[in-house]
Amino acid sequence: MAEGNYSVVTEFILAGLTDKPELQVPLFLLFLGVYVLTVVGNLGMITLIGLSSHLHTPMYYLLSSLSFIDLSQSTVIVPKMLVNFVMEKNIISYPECMTQFYFFIFFTIAECHMLSAMAYDRYVAICNPLLYNITMSNQVCLWLVFGVYSMSLIGSIALTTGMLRVLFCKDNIINHYFCDFFPLLELSCSSTFINVVVGMSSSAFNIIFPSLSILSSYIFIIASILHIRSTEGRAKAFSTCSSHVSAVALFFGSLAFMYLQPSSVSSMEQVKVSSVIYTIIVPMLNPLIYSLRNKDVKVALSKLLGNKSF
Template sequence: MLLLEGNHSTGATFTLLGFSEYPDLQIPLFLLFLTVYTVTVVGNLGMIMIIRVSPQLHTPMYFFLSHLSFVDFCYSTTVTPKLLENLVVEDRTISFIGCIVQFLLACIFAVSETFMLAVMAYDRFVAVCNPLLYKAVMSQKLCASLVVGPYTWGVVSSLTLTYFLLTLSFCGSNIINNFVCEHSVIVSVSCSDTYISQVLCFAIAMFNEVSSLVIILTTYIFIFVTVIKMPSAGGRQKAFSTCASHLTAITIFHGTVLFLYCVPNSKNSWLIIKVGSLFYTVVIPMLNPLIYSLRNKDVKESVRKLINHSMQFCQRCVFSKEI
C-alpha cells in the first residue's frame, strides 16, 4: 500500500499553476473556456442525439461518429471543469488521487480517440473502395468490435501507465506547471527514479501514434488511388466530400499531437506546451462536432428536419390550447 509522507504517495498534493502567471486574464479566460466547454457539451451530446433519432443516420459511419462525440465529451469533461475552477479560486491544489484519476481518464479517452479516428478511416476505405460490399463487410458485429477495440486498448494503456505512476514517490514542492495532470508533468515533480515510467510512456505513445497513422495513411492511399480512377467527376467529388470532414479532424488532431512531440524540452517551452495541451484537450473536442455538422449534408438535413418537426409540434400544441 502506497502512503506518502516524505517518501510515499497517496497523501501528496499537487498545485496546478495553469495560467496563474497572467492574473489579469483569469476572468476573460474563464469566460472563454466556459463558452468553449458549453459548445463542446451541446455539440457532442447534440450530435449523439441527432444520430440516434434520425433513421437516415443509422449507418456505420455515423455509428462511429457518435462514439467519437462521446469520447470528445468525456475527454473535455475530464479536464475542463478543473481548469475553470482554477481560474476563479486561489487554491489550485489537487490531491494525488485526484491527479491520478484525471490522468487515468484523460489517457483512456485520448487513446480511444486516436484509434477511433483510425477506425473511421477504415470505414471510409470500405465505403469508397468496395461500395457494393459495404453493408456486408461493415456488419453490426464488426462495427461493435471496431468500437470496443479503441476503448479496450485505451483502458489497458492508461492502467499500465497509471500503475507505474503509483510506484513513484513525491517529496517537497509538487508544483505542476500546467493546467492538467499529464504524465510528463507528474513524473517531472517526482523525487524517485522515473526512467521506467518515462520509457514506457514514450513507447506506448509512439506505438499509438505510429500505428494509427499507418492505418490512416494506408487507407487514404487506397482511397486516393480509387478516386483518381473513377471515370466521372461527380463520382470523384462525392467520394472526396465523404472523406473531407474526417480528413480535417485527423489533420487537426494528429497535427497537434506531432507538434507537442516536437516542442524542445526547455523552460521557455512551457507556455507552448500549455497552449498545445489546451488545444488538444479543450478546443479539439469542440471542433469535431462543428466540422462534421457544418461539412456534412446528411447531418444538416437531419437537423433541419428535427427543427421543422419541433416547430410543427409546438404549433399543434398552441393550436390545441386555443381550441
C-alpha cells in the first residue's frame, strides 16, 4: 500500500503503569520520592567524589561516571512518567518520543559498558595491585570512559535511525510508560524486520559482551582472592567487590529479562515491572549500594560534613 494512503501518527499517548484511578496518586507520590532520592544520591556521589581529593582515583572516577549515567537515565524517563499519574492523557509528540527513545538507549548501553569497565578496574586492583597505578592510569581511565560513550553513541544512533524509518499509522497508544523499542514497533504498519534484527543484535552485544567481560573478571578475582592466606585479607577483597556485584546482578538481570527473550514469552505487565527495575530502581539504589558498603566513601562523607559543621 502506498505511504500516502496512511494517516501518519504525529503524537502518541503513553498508557503508563496502570489504568486504575485509585493507584494514580499513591504511585505518583512513590515515584516522586524515588526520583528525589535518585537525584540527591547521584548528585551527592558526584559532588563528594569531586570534592574529596583522596577519592580522585580511577575507581571513583568510574563510579562518578556511573552516577552521571544513572541520574541522566532516570531524568529521561521519570518526569514524563509522573505526568501520566496526574493527567488524564499523557501525550508525547513524535519528536519528543524519538528524543526520549534515543537518550534512553544511549544511557542504557552506557551503563552496561560502564559496569564492565568497573569490573576490569576491580580485576586490576585485586589481581595486579602492584601495577594498578600503571595499568589504570588517568589516561587509561579516560580511554575507558571514551569507549563506553562511543559504543553508546553508535548503538543509540543505529536504533534511533531505524526507528525513524518506521511508519506509525495504527493506534497511537504506547502500552508503556515511556517510548521503548518493542512497544513502539507494535504500532508500526511498515516492515520492522530490520529493526528487530538490529535491535536483537544490539541487545545481545551490549548485554552479553559486558556480562561475559564482567564474569571473566570475577573468575580471575575469585581465583586471586582464594590465594590470599589471611581471613581479613579475603574479607576485605570480597567487600571491595560486593557492591559492584550487587549493582551488576540487579541491572543485568532485569535488562536480560526484558530484551533477551521473545516478546510472546512475557506479558506487558512483567515487561513494565522489569523496566521499572533498571530504569528507576537501579539508578536510585546504586549510590546507596556504593556508599553504604564503601569505607572510603563513608570517611569522605564524614570529613566533608565535619568540615562544614566546623
